[in-house]
Amino acid sequence: MGFTSRSVNLSWAPSLSSHGSPISHYIIHTRSQVIETFPTSSQVPLDPSPFSPVGEEGEWDVQNALVxxxxxxxxxxxxxxxYTVYSFRVVAINSLGPSTPSRESYYMVTLREGTIFT
Structure with missing residues (x-):
């Protein structure tokens, strides 16, 4: 998986079974969470339990899926x-309809974009 600040190259294994109907195309869903500025040490809570892992509770963006x-x-x-955390999953499409979504990808963070000072 190669990535920049605004794009990612994904690849995946083909479906193990297409039930006798070839795959025509895929749909890619995304899930994201913007990274907040990391707090100073005096702001970090001693009990991190109220914080869920990045993105796990987020919704999959199926409305803006890539076909x-x-x-x-x-x-x-x-x-x-x-500088945003993303995860992806893939749905295969054939004449029988959509597959169940794949397992989600590992989380990745797009690169930061900085201001160039001259």
Whole structure:
């Protein structure tokens, strides 16, 4: 998985079974969480239990899903936000309909974008 501040290149294994109907294309769902500025040591709570792991409670963005044009098992996702945590999952589509979503990807963080001072 290669990535920049605003894009990521994804690849995945093809479905083990397409139930006799070839895969026509895939749908990629995203889940994200913007990273807040890390607090100073005096602001870090002693009991971290009220904080959930990044993104695990977030909703999958299925309304803005990326639809691939072919059955290729790789795609570039563009239009991401800098310094944001993302996870992805894939749904295969064939004449029988959509598959169940894949396991989600590992979380990744897009790169920061900085201001260039001259």
């Amino acid at each position: 691939t044009l072919t059955n290729a098992t790789s795609s570039q996702v563009i239009g991401l936000l800098p």
